[in-house]
Amino acid sequence: MIKIGKIKPVIGMALMMVLSIVVVGAVAQEKPDSNGSAEEIDSVVNWIAANAVELKTSEPGNGFDDLVFLKAAIGDARIVSMGEATHGTREMFKMKHRIFEFLVTEMGFKYFGIEASLPDCIPISDYVLNGVGDPEEVLHGQGFWTWDTEEVLDMIKWMKAYNEGRPDKEKVHFFGYDMQNPRGGADFAIKYLDSLGLCPEKAFRQQYASLLADSIRHFWPIWEAYSPAQRDSFHVFVNDLVTALDNNRDECIAATSSDAWTIARLHASVAVQTDEMRRVGRSFEPSIGILKYEGVYYSIDSTVSKLSEYVRTRAPQLWESTSALIDRLQGELWELDERYEQLTPKERMRLHSQSKSLIDYFGSVRSGDDVSDEVLAELTGVADDIAVFLDALDEYAAMPAKEPNVRDRCMADNIEWMLKHVEPGAKIMLWAHNLHVTRVAEEAGYGTMGNELEIRYGDEHFVVGFLFNKGFFQAAYMKQDDSGNWIQKLKPFTDGVATDGSFEATFAQVGKPLFMIDLRKLPSDGPVAQWFSREHPMRNIGAAYREDLEQGYVFEPVVLPDNYDAVIFMDSTSAAIPNRLTRERFDMD
Numbered sequence: 001m002i003k004i005g006k007i008k009p010v011i012g013m014a015l016m017m018v019l020s021i022v023v024v025g026a027v028a029q030e031k032p033d034s035n036g037s038a039e040e041i042d043s044v045v046n047w048i049a050a051n052a053v054e055l056k057t058s059e060p061g062n063g064f065d066d067l068v069f070l071k072a073a074i075g076d077a078r079i080v081s082m083g084e085a086t087h088g089t090r091e092m093f094k095m096k097h098r099i100f101e102f103l104v105t106e107m108g109f110k111y112f113g114i115e116a117s118l119p120d121c122i123p124i125s126d127y128v129l130n131g132v133g134d135p136e137e138v139l140h141g142q143g144f145w146t147w148d149t150e151e152v153l154d155m156i157k158w159m160k161a162y163n164e165g166r167p168d169k170e171k172v173h174f175f176g177y178d179m180q181n182p183r184g185g186a187d188f189a190i191k192y193l194d195s196l197g198l199c200p201e202k203a204f205r206q207q208y209a210s211l212l213a214d215s216i217r218h219f220w221p222i223w224e225a226y227s228p229a230q231r232d233s234f235h236v237f238v239n240d241l242v243t244a245l246d247n248n249r250d251e252c253i254a255a256t257s258s259d260a261w262t263i264a265r266l267h268a269s270v271a272v273q274t275d276e277m278r279r280v281g282r283s284f285e286p287s288i289g290i291l292k293y294e295g296v297y298y299s300i301d302s303t304v305s306k307l308s309e310y311v312r313t314r315a316p317q318l319w320e321s322t323s324a325l326i327d328r329l330q331g332e333l334w335e336l337d338e339r340y341e342q343l344t345p346k347e348r349m350r351l352h353s354q355s356k357s358l359i360d361y362f363g364s365v366r367s368g369d370d371v372s373d374e375v376l377a378e379l380t381g382v383a384d385d386i387a388v389f390l391d392a393l394d395e396y397a398a399m400p401a402k403e404p405n406v407r408d409r410c411m412a413d414n415i416e417w418m419l420k421h422v423e424p425g426a427k428i429m430l431w432a433h434n435l436h437v438t439r440v441a442e443e444a445g446y447g448t449m450g451n452e453l454e455i456r457y458g459d460e461h462f463v464v465g466f467l468f469n470k471g472f473f474q475a476a477y478m479k480q481d482d483s484g485n486w487i488q489k490l491k492p493f494t495d496g497v498a499t500d501g502s503f504e505a506t507f508a509q510v511g512k513p514l515f516m517i518d519l520r521k522l523p524s525d526g527p528v529a530q531w532f533s534r535e536h537p538m539r540n541i542g543a544a545y546r547e548d549l550e551q552g553y554v555f556e557p558v559v560l561p562d563n564y565d566a567v568i569f570m571d572s573t574s575a576a577i578p579n580r581l582t583r584e585r586f587d588m589d
Helices: 014-019 038-051 069-074 090-107 119-130 135-140 150-163 182-195 202-211 220-225 228-247 249-255 258-282 290-314 316-342 345-364 373-398 406-421 449-460 503-508 527-532 580-585
Strands: 079-082 111-117 173-178 428-431 461-480 486-495 514-518 536-539 555-558 566-573
Touching: 038 503, 038 514, 038 527, 069 090, 079 090, 079 449, 090 150, 090 428, 090 461, 090 566, 111 119, 111 406, 119 135, 119 150, 119 173, 119 182, 135 150, 135 580, 173 406, 182 202, 182 228, 182 258, 202 228, 220 290, 228 249, 228 258, 249 258, 258 406, 290 316, 290 373, 290 461, 290 486, 316 345, 316 373, 345 373, 406 428, 406 449, 449 461, 461 503, 461 536, 503 536, 503 566
Parallel strands: 079 428, 079 461, 111 173, 111 428, 461 566
Antiparallel strands: 461 486, 514 566, 536 555
16 A cells, blocks of 8 residues: 555555655564664674675775675676665665676676666667767666766766677676656557557557657656546557557568567567556555645645644634544654554544544634634645545555555566576676565565565575665655645755664674675574574665654664675765756756
């Protein structure tokens, strides 16, 4: 279920389509186990100090002496999945760049994949392979501000420089494997069929143009605005596009090549994947839609304190009957949003009754000396929003507990396609968030990209997570403009020293600024084994952040060795640096 407090990786970038936001950081449902006794913690800290590999720097271009151990750690794995604890940490991005250089120059890796739209990354690939285009423009063109940073730009420039003068068989390749935006894939497939005179009738293309009339990168706001009939039309359109390719396969191959048809078919399938994710996700949305739900939430969050002050000081009888609801909205809105389904029917009914009292009261109040028209309209609006919000929470509570993770399954499908259609035994490094690369899942179909790859590739898959103790990172947040509309902004945030009992806080006691632990080398018994076998909080921050929830929002209890083969710990971090075009997009100084 898509909620402010907890947005599952299944939707992942769904709000990236609306607001370029993803909150892949999940929230603990209950308090984690105790961190352990002082003696146990001492044993853990001492074991890490003795067994962790200290890394000299995250900066690329500083040699590989400290990374040689990766040859033995990775072994014969041909998929190395690199996570990140935030979508905006400079040192994590640079470390992944540095490790990719090592994998390319020392271990024969030639492919790189990133959590970005497959069709929209084609221009980056063309730049890396052939030097075509401006690197800033092609990187910005993939659409996600998360990757439009100085650090990623430096990496694609390195890839291009590495390829210069090398034969094609030795070049490194850039690959996007996400499926958020159907336009690029559908456009590619239509142009391919049109070039052969095989595209469905003109009305088919006109329908497509009508359905995607607004030429924007992200599909989510378009989908949100579709009527049910338009959604059904889009579903038919993208599947008809695939059918046209399949029915004319032999003719297409004869006129072009097997590779050309296969690539066009992949692009069309991305549009189908996007449609599937939207349609499945739609069944886990309230009837008002995600955009309206977001707006209602932020409206309450920003104005409930004013409502509280007014009712408490000017309507004491109303305060007596509604203070429980108002206090909850004012102090625990996020928690109410996250845990509403745990309330009893009687508790929910009481909240609705208090909400109705607010609506009835403000519906009867007239402006005068004690309240202006403007303030009255604002308070009446938030009272209405509270009722809408509670109705939406009722809908969420009635939904199934789990949602199929279409997005992560499709990302794994696209990675598998790439590995099947390039050279035999191809080796690839993948770049995504910790919560996409993790290999833990409740069951098949509901898991992560990492879990899907683990099922398909087993020991050929090596997973690395990232942790940090304190520091800055880049993230999105919501802000009201002068007209009262909620808009997305981007800026650096800081997160203080990790919360007590977390992996990060324990690792910080080791006293090393940057190190990597091979979790497969943990002892099989004793206090260290016991500590790592239990859940402890781990910080994961997505592309969106809320400072008021700094601790409870970002720590989730996990059993670390179940999720990752190895982890990289950074004691202190700084924010990723957005490139010029993204700074212009968000009107940043």
